[in-house]
Amino acid sequence: MEKTGNDPTFYNQLAGAQKNGPVLQFLNNLDVQVMERPSDYSAKKMAQIKERYIKRAKQIDQTRLNTLEDQIVIFGLSESFADPTQVPGISLPADPIANVRKLKQQTTAGYMISSGYGGGTANMEYMALTGLNLANFSPTLPTPYTQLVPQQK
Incomplete structure (x- = not known):
């Protein structure tokens, strides 16, 4: 070709x-190939990994102060929103996101590295909601919502 x-x-x-x-x-x-199959991939291996993480979660939960049911998670996915004070070489006369910063002080908040900027919101949403980074997929699968999700069981 x-x-x-x-x-x-x-x-x-x-x-x-x-x-x-x-x-x-x-x-x-x-x-379209979703991703390369690891050489040691098997149902048994996946079950072992699942058990390892279930055990680890139970250990963490013993000292956890809050439960998932008590949490509200809000993702504000805006691929063009950024903290301008974090851009090197920029000096501003006033904080342009003072209200956002005030909200962040009142709750749990933080920064996220985005692999997309200025477009690709659906892919960012997919990665945020599933925890699966598109970098792990084959280049033949750039849009999981249309190429992968409809085929999943």
């Missing part, structure tokens, strides 16, 4: 069709 000038562009289907033509771009999408 490389000799034909094919340049698979999974993250942008329109650009891929424009570069490769619609037929090649269609063929590029036929064998």
